[in-house]
Amino acid sequence: MVGVAGKGMRMDTQAFLETPRGLRHGAFARLLSWRLACITLAIIKLDCPGDQSLMSVDRDTVRRIATLARIRVKEEELDQLAGELSSILNWIEMLNEVDTEGVEPMTSVEQMEMKKRDDVVTDGFCPDDVLANAPRREGNFFAVPKVVE
Amino acid sequence: MTDLTKLTLAQARDGLAAKEFSAHELTEAYLDAMSAGRALNAYVAETPDIALKMAKDSDERIARGEARPLEGLPIGVKDLYATRDVHTQACSHILDGFKPRYESTVTANLWNDGAVMLGKLNMDEFAMGSSNETSWYGPVANPWKVSGSDEILVPGGSSGGSAAAVAARLCAAATATDTGGSIRQPAAFTGTVGIKPTYGRCSRWGIVAFASSLDQAGPITRTVRDAAMMLTSMAGHDEKDTTSANVPVPDFEAALGGDLTGLKVGIPKEYRADGMADEITALWERGAAWLKERGAQIVEVSLPHTRYALAAYYIVAPAEASSNLARYDGVRYGLRVDGKDITEMYENTRAEGFGAEVRRRVMIGTYVLSAGYYDAYYLKAQKVRALIKRDFDAAFEAVDVLLTPATPSAAFARGAMTDDPLQMYLNDIFTVTVNMAGLPGISVPAGFSGEGLPLGLQLIGRPFDEETLLKTAAHIEEAAGLDLAPAQWWK
Numbered sequence: 186m187v188g189v190a191g192k193g194m195r196m197d198t199q200a201f202l203e204t205p206r207g208l209r210h211g212a213f214a215r216l217l218s219w220r221l222a223c224i225t226l227a228i229i230k231l232d233c234p235g236d237q238s239l240m241s242v243d244r245d246t247v248r249r250i251a252t253l254a255r256i257r258v259k260e261e262e263l264d265q266l267a268g269e270l271s272s273i274l275n276w277i278e279m280l281n282e283v284d285t286e287g288v289e290p291m292t293s294v295e296q297m298e299m300k301k302r303d304d305v306v307t308d309g310f311c312p313d314d315v316l317a318n319a320p321r322r323e324g325n326f327f328a329v330p331k332v333v334e
Numbered sequence: 335m336t337d338l339t340k341l342t343l344a345q346a347r348d349g350l351a352a353k354e355f356s357a358h359e360l361t362e363a364y365l366d367a368m369s370a371g372r373a374l375n376a377y378v379a380e381t382p383d384i385a386l387k388m389a390k391d392s393d394e395r396i397a398r399g400e401a402r403p404l405e406g407l408p409i410g411v412k413d414l415y416a417t418r419d420v421h422t423q424a425c426s427h428i429l430d431g432f433k434p435r436y437e438s439t440v441t442a443n444l445w446n447d448g449a450v451m452l453g454k455l456n457m458d459e460f461a462m463g464s465s466n467e468t469s470w471y472g473p474v475a476n477p478w479k480v481s482g483s484d485e486i487l488v489p490g491g492s493s494g495g496s497a498a499a500v501a502a503r504l505c506a507a508a509t510a511t512d513t514g515g516s517i518r519q520p521a522a523f524t525g526t527v528g529i530k531p532t533y534g535r536c537s538r539w540g541i542v543a544f545a546s547s548l549d550q551a552g553p554i555t556r557t558v559r560d561a562a563m564m565l566t567s568m569a570g571h572d573e574k575d576t577t578s579a580n581v582p583v584p585d586f587e588a589a590l591g592g593d594l595t596g597l598k599v600g601i602p603k604e605y606r607a608d609g610m611a612d613e614i615t616a617l618w619e620r621g622a623a624w625l626k627e628r629g630a631q632i633v634e635v636s637l638p639h640t641r642y643a644l645a646a647y648y649i650v651a652p653a654e655a656s657s658n659l660a661r662y663d664g665v666r667y668g669l670r671v672d673g674k675d676i677t678e679m680y681e682n683t684r685a686e687g688f689g690a691e692v693r694r695r696v697m698i699g700t701y702v703l704s705a706g707y708y709d710a711y712y713l714k715a716q717k718v719r720a721l722i723k724r725d726f727d728a729a730f731e732a733v734d735v736l737l738t739p740a741t742p743s744a745a746f747a748r749g750a751m752t753d754d755p756l757q758m759y760l761n762d763i764f765t766v767t768v769n770m771a772g773l774p775g776i777s778v779p780a781g782f783s784g785e786g787l788p789l790g791l792q793l794i795g796r797p798f799d800e801e802t803l804l805k806t807a808a809h810i811e812e813a814a815g816l817d818l819a820p821a822q823w824w825k
Contacts (some may be wrong), residue, residue, distance in 0.1 A: 202522050242701070254656065255663070256693055256698040257681035269694055270701070272756055277645045281794070283718050290716030291723060293577075294533040294547065295774025295797065299578045314435035320670035330676045 241271035335565040338363040339503040340819075343407055343560035346506055350396060350406050355496040356402040357392035357406025360506075361385050361450055364408045366701040368377060368452065368504050373824040376499040378413055378471045379421035380453040390465075395448065410505035411537050412496050413454045414461055414550075418512040424542040425469040426459045428687025437812040438540025439572045440509065440551045452505050456495030459689045460659065461513055464761040466494025466520070467752055468691045476524060476745050477502040477820040480798035487745040490520030490761075496526040496554045501820060507555040507564050513548045514647055515765025518777035519553050522576040522740035525779045527561045528554045529805070532797045533772035534579035535565075537572030545654035546577070548647075548769045549602030556818070558778060558808040561598040563585035564798060575629030581798055589801035590808045595629035597806065601731030604640035605764060608737055614739050614789065617781045621737055621791045624813035625806065633733050637725040642718050647700050648759060649715035650770070655692075656699025694755060723771040726791060730796050735806055738764050740790035764792060774800045778807040780814045788818065 242250075246261040251258040258266060309310065312325045321328040338360050341349060349355055365382050385408065392406035409607040411417055413425050416434040423429035437445075445451070458468045465488035466474040475591035476489040477498055484526050489498040493510035498506050499519035512530035521528025526583045529552050536551040545551060553564030566586045572578045601622060606615070664683030666669035688696065702711035729736065742763060752759045768775035774797070790812060795803040 186768050236476055246701075247697075249699050250697050250704070251681075252654065253704060254696050255677070255680040255684055256658075256688065256696065257678075257685040266694075266697070269755060270697060273648065273694075273698055274701070275752075276756060276766035277649055280642055280649075280714055280718055281644050281766075283642055283714075283721065285714060285721065288717040290713050291720035292716065294723075295579065297577075297579075302573070311435075317435050318432050318667035320664060320668070330673065330679055332676045 341507045357389040361389035368824045371504045374475045376495045377453045379563035402448035408450045410455045410499045410508040414542045426462045427470045428662045439537035458492035461492040463491040466491040467674040486748045492516040500526045510554045516763040517552045521777040523745040524751040525788030529776040532774045537575040537578045539574040543658040545651040593629045597630040598733040599630045599634035602637045605738045614669035639721045646718040647766045652695040652699035656696045726771045736794040738792045740792040744783040753791040776803045
């Protein structure tokens with residue numbers, strides 16, 4: 186069952202099909218949820234093991250990611266986030282099925298050379314525009330709490 | 335006076351040219367509709383003063399015989415586009431109060447062609463969502479409801495406000511963006527036409543970035559002809575966007591008409607799934623039959639990596655988003671939440687400023703790009719992406735255009751999927767492949783579900799071949815012959 190809380194993150198195909206999410210809003214929504222689950226599982230052939238994947242994310246990892254992303258996460262939110270991120274990352278694991286030996290990563294949609302221009306100043310000299318939305322401005326500067334320790 | 339909001343963009347253009355009514359009257363009609371339509375929550379910022387001024391200018395130009403291609407036509411703009419001195423927040427709390435001192439290239443193109451701005455349209459926060467339920471300004475209501483039901487449905491996302499406004503006639507057309515389906519899926523859910531052009535066809539300059547290798551601007555309109563008009567104006571090379579393609583913009587409207595003799599339409603077999611709703615399968619078959627009647631040849635093709643596209647997308651898009659959203663830190667614009675030092679200021683601002691879905695995606699992105707995981711995730715996903723593109727390249731050797739369903743279902747109830755992010759992601763299953771390959775895709779209304787809700791079909795084309803898409807879509811539109819005016823329960 187794809188869940189959002191708790192320790193054992195499982196993605197059991199059968200359970201997922203039998204207990205569709207989104208039950209709050211009537212029979213119609215239930216039908217859609219079930220149909221959606223069926224189609225999508227059939228298309229992506231979700232066949233995940235019942236066990237918790239090695240790649241799932243725990244509280245400490247969530248803290249580390251939050252620090253890297255500079256987003257404060259409250260202690261009481263860690264478990265829920267760990268659950269959500271784990272289920273998404275577990276699902277993404279299916280890419281391991283694809284043989285990408287010798288395939289160049291796609292770096293751009295179109296074959297294109299990076300366009301260049303002459304290295305001259307063509308814009309600027311508008312500090313008022315640049316600072317127009319500043320939460321705190323001092324002269325022609327954005328004012329922030331002290332950076333250097 | 336007939337209700338001017340009933341006119342399509344093309345009809346309004348013709349009416350203005352024939353002086354049947356003025357640009358002022360047309361704009362007033364839409365401003366009235368917007369006031370009456372607030373229950374839908376489609377607009378997050380209305381700009382009546384600007385609209386009336388622009389309409390006045392348009393009337394003067396029309397009087398002088400100097401009407402430009404979209405002169406006097408009232409447009410809604412997704413909140414993701416920078417509009418000079420007007421609310422531009424990507425419907426996020428973290429951009430509170432942001433009013434840019436510059437205009438996006440795409441909207442500048444529209445105003446230079448004479449269009450009138452009615453206001454900014456609601457959307458999922460930072461374009462992350464498929465239901466317009468993650469907006470800081472609250473959810474948008476789909477103008478369509480199940481026959482006999484009072485339940486509010488989602489309009490789809492992220493361009494939910496754009497789609498709802500067009501369907502409910504709160505604007506003559508709207509701008510939108512599409513990163514994984516955000517034009518096509520809401521268009522399908524609301525009985526409107528939505529086209530995501532080829533990556534690079536429109537400039538991304540001045541559009542708040544979500545995933546730079548996937549984002550693309552495009553219109554949502556009532557008809558295929560209207561979409562062609564809008565795209566002609568919106569598209570074009572821009573030196574300020576190095577990813578914009580230096581290719582000429584044809585008159586897309588001129589591509590409409592003519593039969594489909596010689597057109598090969600591909601049906602990708604991997605899009606067919608056991609358990610897919612019968613009515614979606616039936617619609618798809620009906621669409622193919624219409625095209626065949628009109629001269630096309632239907633060919634089955636294979637896109638073997640289809641089923642990996644969504645997972646690859648949910649690595650690439652969050653990764654790029656985590657990079658693009660790093661700039662929202664409380665320093666230069668928007669919300670600032672103080673902290674004891676600068677790091678705390680960043681962390682507090684971003685914690686308070688980002689909604690749950692944005693936070694989730696930024697964190698996934700941060701994780702997959704972090705040391706030790708970059709190769710396993712991001713590089714792997716980009717390789718899978720190359721394979722997805724290869725599948726399409728191969729298919730386009732055999733066919734000219736692909737026909738698929740646009741969405742796995744009709745619009746669902748508000749709140750039905752908000753508990754389960756993964757299930758919400760699955761809404762984009764038919765649309766995501768197109769962004770991953772950078773191809774153009776269009777959703778056109780093709781039928782109704784058993785419950786009376788609109789359903790769309792998607793066409794996918796070769797790079798820069800929006801003309802074939804529009805031409806083919808127009809045939810589906812004509813064959814379907816749908817009456818796409820939802821009952822106006824919101825007044």
